[in-house]
Amino acid sequence: MSDKKKFYLIREDVLPESIKKTLKVKSLLDDEPRMSIFDAVRRFDLSRSAYYKYKDTIFPVDDTKTERNVTMLLHVDDNIGLLSRVLELIAAEQGSVLTIHQSLPIKEKTTITITLNATQIELTINGLLDQLKNIDGVNHVQLIGMTM
Incomplete structure (x- = not known):
């Protein structure tokens, strides 16, 4: 075992x-x-x-007191400038993007996987996910991993 x-x-x-x-x-x-x-x-x-x-x-996801890295998956429309708006929101909330991967579009839809250091973000993780969901063209946001 x-x-x-x-x-x-x-x-x-x-x-x-x-x-x-x-x-x-x-x-x-x-x-x-x-x-x-x-x-x-x-x-x-x-x-x-x-x-x-x-x-x-x-431990609540939003309750980590030390460095926290968050990986999220966004299902989005393939619109020009959408990734830029997502990154602007993350930067405005003091998030530091570590990695980005955007898949090739299929039927005008694509997925974006972002890992970021969320230590300086004042919002809760759920609050950040909600803000990202409110961006026009973002259809679904899913938390897929987090360091504790």
Whole structure:
């Protein structure tokens, strides 16, 4: 058996209640460092054993405090200047593009894969993805990887 750990990105709405509560407790303890773990878990009706079981294994995507590199896939229309508008938005949000790959267009559609250093971006990752989705010609944006 391998000791190598696997990581997954998973939507919050499919998480068990105990993991959601663990995230709330962790957030509360970050906001109120003087609060005891006992009081924090009691506030969210979570057992201390559940908290200790999950506390070091679950981290919100938007909660990384160190350098974070994000890889995303954009499904877009093959419009002149679209990639430029995407890069302008990333630069305006203080993102640093590390790699870009744009596929050849098929039926006036193409995909763009971008990896960027998002450490300086003030928006949450979800906020950045939402901003990119709002660009005219961007049909779908998907987070496909992230360093933690």
